[in-house]
Amino acid sequence: MENTMTISVRDLMAYIHRSGNIDNRFRSNTTLTEGTAIHQDVQKTYQEEDQKEVALEHTFVREHLSIHLQGRCDGLLQSDEGPIIDEIKSTARDLSEITEESDPVYWAQAKGYAFIYALQEQLQAIQVQLTYVQKQSKEKKKFLHTFSMEDLTLFIEECIDQYMSYARILLHIREQKESSIPDLSFPFDSYRDGQRKLAGSVYRTIEEKRDLYAQAPTGIGKTISTLFPAVKAMDLDRMEKIYYLTAKTVTRATAEEALKLMGDKGLTLRSVTLTAKDKICFQEETICQPDYCEYADGYYDRINDALVDIMMNETQMTRPIIESYAKKHKVCPFEFSLDLTNEADVVIGDYNYIYDPRVALKRLLPDQKKKTTLLVDESHNLVERAREMYSARLPEREFLLISEDWMYENEKLSKSAEAIYKSLIRLRGEAKQSFVLEDLDGGWEEALERFMEQAEQQLQNEPVDDQSEHLLETYFTTQNFMKILELVDKHYKIIGELEQGEFTLKLFCLDPSHVLQETTKGFRSSIFFSATLSPFGYYKDMLGGKKDDYILQLPSPYQTSQIDLVIAPLSTRYKSREQTAERLAELLFDQTQQRKGNYLFFFPSYQYMNLVYHHFKEYPVNIAVQEQGMDEERREDFLAQFLPGEELVGFAVLGGVFSEGVDLRGDRLNGVAVVGIGLAPRSFEKELIKDYFQKKGRNGYDYAYVYPGMNKVLQAGGRLIRSETDHGSIQLIDDRFLSPKYVQLLPEDWGDYRVVR
Template sequence: MPTKIGIRQLVEFVLRKGDLIEVKNSQNTAQQGAKIHRQLQGTRSEAYQSEVYLKKTVTMNGADYVIAGRADGIQTTDDGILIEEIKTSDQAFEDLTDNTRDLYWGQVKVYGYLCLQDHPELDQITLQLTYDQVDVEKITITKHVLTRAELDTFFKDLITEYEYWLTLRADLRVRRNQSITDLPFPFPAYRAGQRDLAVAVYKTIRLKKRLFVEAPTGTGKTISTLFPAIKALGEDEIERLFYLTAKQSTRHVAEEGIALMSRDGLRLKSITLTAKDQIRFPEEQAVPPEENPFMIGYYDRLKPALKDLLTNEDQLTRPVIEQYARKHTVDPFEFSLDASLFCDVVICDYNYLFDPLVYLQRFFSESDDDNFFLIDEVHNLVSRARDMYSATINDQPIAPLLKLAKPDKSQASDDLQQALKKVRRSFNRLRRVLTDDGKTELLAPEPPESLLRTLRNFNEFMGDWLAKQAPSPLLDAARAYFFDCLTFVKIGDLYDGSYQTRIVSDGHHVTVKELCLDPSDFLNRSLELGAGAVLFSATLSPMSYYQTVLGGTANSLAYQLPSPFPPKHQAILVTQYVQTTYHERPHNEAAIVASLNALVSAKTGNYLVFLPSYGYLTQIKAAFETAYPAIATTVQAAAMDAQARQDFLDQFQANTNQTLVGFCVLGGIFSEGIDLRGDRLIGVAIVSVGLPGINPETNLIRDYYDHENGQGFAYAYQLPGMNNVLQAAGRLIRSSHDTGIVLLLDQRFASRRYTDLFPPHWQYYQTIQSVPQLTATIQNFWHQLAEAPDENETHKTT
C-alpha cells in the first residue's frame, strides 16, 4: 500500500521559511470554519462541486507515494475549470505574512496541478483563494490563471525538494516493517486474557471498527493493545498509531512498552508530545516570538534538526526532543510537532485529538483512515470531555485590569479601559436581569448571545492591542483575560441541544458558564477522524453507559475480559451496619473507626482508606488516631507536587514490621494510577459509595439524561461514583501473587442497584452484619491463605 502524503502537509513542510511567529489566536473553531465553508459552498452555481478528492501517485526512489487532498470546490464550465480554496481566520487579509499567503497558494497550486492531470485537453486553470475574515465578515477573493507548464514546474520543484524526506520516510517504513515481521510478544508467555485482548485489537484494526474494552488490573492492557497495533502497522493496515492518555504516568507506561519491544528488534519512530507550557525552555518564558532565539529563523534550521534527530533516534521522548532542540536552537514544542509527522506512534494527551481548541490540525483537519487510536484509561475521558467543551467567564478580573491601566495616560491605555468597560456593562446587564427577578441564578438552553457579541468585539480589539504592547504586568493580566474570553467565544459557537447556560451572581460578581452536559457527539466526530479506535480501561462497567457517553452507542463493539487472578486472593466485604449518607455520618463514626481497626489489626502491613471528601477524611482520620494512637497514619494533602506524591507512596514499603494506614480522597490522585505491588498494600477500605456532591451542575446532567434515557441519577451520580470505587479497589491486586481485603463501608453497596455493577471477580463478596463478624471474617481470610502456601505466599512478591 503506497504511503499517503497530505497536500497541506507537503506544502507546509516544503514552503515554510523564516521565523516561527505565533500569530494572535483565532476565535475560529474547526466547527465554525467547516460551517463557513459549507455556507460559501452553498452559494456557488450548479456547476460547482464541493470537497473534491484529488490524488496522484508519485514514484520516488523505487517506491510509490500518493499525494492526496480535498479541494474545497471545483467549478467546471465551458470556459474552463476553477478551483477554489477557502480559508477562515480573524486576521485581516492584508496583515497575513508573505509566507502564510505562499502556503495558501501552494495548496491551491497543487490542486490545480492534480486537476489538470485528469483533464489533458486543458492548458490552463483558474485558481481562486477565498479568504473570510470571520470577526468582521469580510471576504477577500483573489484569482490567478496558471498554465499547465507553470504548474508542472511548481509541482516538480515541490516534489524534488521533498524527495529526501519521501525517501527517508520510505526507508524508515521498510526498516519498520521488516523489524515487525518476526517481532515476538515481549514476554515469555501471555497472561490469562492477554492473547484474547491482542486478537480483539488486531481484528478491530483490520475491520476499521471501534472497540470498547474492559480489561481488569493485571491484564497487561498497554502491551496487549500496543503489540497487535504495531503488528498491524507492519502489515500496512494503518500508517500511524495514536496512543492517547489522561496522565503522564500512563504515557510513560506506553514508552516502556515500546522500549521493551525495541529490545527484541522493533525499529520504529515513536514520539511523546508534551504540553507547550511544560516543554518550552525556561529562557523562552515571557519572551515575545520576535526576540526568542528558538523561534527566530526556526524554519531555516528545522530540516537539519529533523535530519539529525531522525537519523540518530527512534524513541523521541521529552529528554531526546529537548536535547536536539537545544543543539539546533529550535523551539522544543514546535519541533516535537514537526517531528511527529515522521513518526509511527504518537503518544499524547487526550486533548490533542478531542479538544476543539488545541487539537493537532496537522493530523486532524480531516478524516484519515491511515490513523488509528488507542485510548487508555478511557473512563477519565467522560469528565475531561465535558471540561473540554465547556467554558466559564466572569467579570472579576475587570476591576484589577482597570486599576492597572489607570496610571498609564497613553491612548492605548484609554482604549483598553473603554473596551473593558463595555464588557463590564454587558455583565451588569446580566446582573440586573437576575436582580429584577429576585434570583441569584439563571439557566437557559441558549448561548448567552448578548455577552458573546460583546466579547467578540473585545477579542477583536485585544488581538490588535496586545500586538503593540511592551512587556508589563498590565500586558500579562490583559492577555490572561483575553484568552479566557477567546475560549468562551469559541465554545459558544458549538452550542447544540447538549448545552445549558448557567448565570450566577454572588452579589459582587457575575459568572457565566457554558456547560456541555453530553459531549458524545463531539467525541464521535473526533473518533471518526481515524480508521477506528480501541477505548480501554480496567473499569468500564456498565459498558452501555460508557458507549453512550463516549459517542459509541451505534457504531462500536464491546469486549470484557475476566480478571487474570484467582478471586479467592481478594476478600470483598460489605458492611451492612454502616450508613454514610450525610445526615447519618455523625451516628456512624464509631462503627467506621472500629471497622477500620478490625481491618488493619488482623495483619501487620500497609492499608489505604478512601473517603469522599477532605472534610470527611479529616473527621474520620482524627477519630481513628484518637481511638488508636499506636497505629501509624499518613494522609493525602490537599495540594501535592510530584515529589510530595512520591514521598507519600515511598512510605508504603514491602516486608514492613509496622502497620501504616494512609487516608486518601476517593477519586483523587491516589485512587488510580498507582502501583503498590506485593505486600506494599494488603488492604483497601472505601467509605461511602462515592457519589459526587450534590450541586446544580451535576443536577443539570441528571435532568438531561432523565430526558434522554430515564437514567439521570445513574449517569450523573451513581455510575461516576462507582467508577471511583472500582478504581480505588483496583489499587490492591496488581499481580498474580497479590492478596488482600477490600472493605466497603456503606450498606448501599449490598443493594441490587450496586451489586449489579460489581465486576465478575467480585462475585464472592460477603455481607457483614457487625464489627465482631467483620473481625472474624478478616482473621479467617488471612488464616486460610496461610494454610495454603503452595498457592499463595504469606508474604507476597513483586
C-alpha cells in the first residue's frame, strides 16, 4: 500500500527555495485580508475567457511514497500565444526595486502551477507571469516568461527529489502518531467525578464538527479532560491538528504536563509551545535585522536543517527545547517556533495567535483550519481580550510628535502626520470630556493611507534609532486602526476619548461576539471551557455561541464541607472605604485566627489594598504584598513564600496575576478573602457597553459591570480548593453579596454560607 503526503505548491517551493535573512528593518505586514483584496482587484481586470483561483493537483510516486501536490493558481489567462499562469503578489516595496530575480520562491510557485496545468493540457510550452501590485499606490509591474514543458518537468522533478528526505521524516512522524493514538488510554488510574463526561462531550463535539461551551469546576482536571479526547479524535477523518489556546503562561505549562503524561502512556506526536517574541529573543533588543542579530542573518539558509533535527529527536518542543536547538543551528527561536507550527500536531499558545488580527498566524490557511480543533482554556478571559483585540486607537500626540520630528528631514512625511493631527484637533473641537462620533468621513482613510505611504518610504532602509522606532510604532498603530475600521458596524462606537488633556480617536468594540464567531467558524471544532462560565447564557452569548452548539455544565467534584464560606456585609463602596478600612483589617485578621496557615486576600485596587495594609500591618502576621508591574521572576518569588506549615498573608489585587491560574495545593493555601464584588469603576466605555446591551434586550448593567466583576470574585475564590483533600475558608466582604442577584451567582459548592455581623 502506498503512503501519501499532501503538500501545497506554495509550501513545497518555500521549503526548497527559501534562503537569506530575516530582515524586519521594515515590513509592512500586509494581512491575508489585504492580500486577498489586492488579488481580487487584479482578477476583476481579467477578460471574460480568463479564469481565477484555478485548482490544480498532481501526484508524484517515488519508491512507495506518493507526493500529492496541490494548489490554486491566481489566474489562468488566455492570449494569442496560448495560456498564461498569472501569480499575483502584493508588496510594500517600491516597484522600481523589484527585478525578475527578486523573488525566486514566487517564480518557483508559479512554475509549479504551470507544470501541472501544462501536463493536464498536454502543452509543449506555457507562459508564466508574475504580477506585482504595490500595496499603497496599487501600481502594477509584470514579468512574463515562456517555459518549455521539458524545462518545467526537470524543475519540478528536482524539487520533488529534494523534498523526498523531508517527506519521509514527516511520514515517519505521522505513522508514529497514528499508530500510538488507538491504544492510548487515559493517563490516570480512574476518572474524577465529571471528567469522563467532559472528555466524552469533547470527543463527540469534534466527531460531529460542532462547538462546545463547557463549565467545568476547578479541580476536575479540565486540561487533560479536553486534550486527551482531542488527541483521540485525531483518529477521525480529516482531524489533524489541535491548537490549545491560553491567556497565561502557567496554563501553557499545564497543557505541556498533560501531553507529557500521555507521552508516558505511549503517545508519540509533536507539540510546540509558542512564546512571545520579546520573551524568547536571545538579544537585548528584538531587532530582527541581519546586521544586528546573528540568528536573523542567514536564517533561511539554516532553518531546514534545524527543522529536521528537532523533528527527528524531540516530541515536546517547549521553550527550553526550542531555545537549545535554535542556538545549535543559529536560528531565531521565535521564527523557528512559528515554522514548527506547520508540522506540529499540537500547538500551545496565547489566544492572539488565532484571534488577534495583528498577530494571528497567516500561515493557517482555510483548508488547514477545517482539519484543526481549537481548545480555548479559561475562555471567560477571551471576552475582554477580544474586545481589546478588535478595538483600535489613534492618539493625537503621536502625530504631533512625528510632524515635529521629521519637519526638516522628510517634509512630506511631516505634513502627512500634521494633516492627521489637525483632523484630530478638529474632531476634538471644544470638548471637555469623551464623546461619541456618529461616523468618520471618507477623507480619513485617504489621510491615513497617505501617512502610511510616506512612513513606509521612510522606513524601508532606515537604521533603527529612537526617532524611527517611534515612527514604526505609529505606523503599526495606524495600520491596525485601518484594519479595524473595515470591521466597524453596529457592534462598534467611534469615540473621541479625552484623558488628562490627551485626545485619542478610538474604534471601540462593544460586542466582540460577532468577530469571535466569524473566526471560530473556520475551524473544524472549537471547545470553550472554564471553571467560571457563569452565568452561562452571558458567556455563550459573548463568545459568539450559536443555537446548535453543545453546552455542558458540570457540578463541582468537591464537597461543600471542604469550604467554610463566610459573608461579611461591610460596605466596600468607594465613599465608605476610609471609614471601614480598620474594621476590614480586623475581619481579615480574625479569619487568619480561625485556622493557622497561609491566606490570600484580594482587593479591588492597589490603592484600596494599601489603605487596608496600613491597618493590617499592626497585627503580628507575616505579610507579602503584590507590587505593580511584577515580572515573572518576582511573581514566582511571591508564590514561593506560600509553603506548607507557614503562616503567611498575601495581599493581592482582584483580577490580577495571582487571582487566577495560581495552584497552591494542600496547606500552601488555607484561606481566601475577596474584598468587594469586583465591579469596574463606572466609565464612559462601560456605560456605552451597558446602553448597547440594554437596547438589545439584555440587562445592560449586568453585562457591563456585574457579570465581569463577579467572574473575578469566583476566580479568586477558586484558588482555595485545588484537590479532593483541600479544606479552607472563603470570606466575601461586601453587603451586596447578600442581595438575591449575587447569591444566585454563587457556585453550588459555595451555597452553604454563614454571615458575620
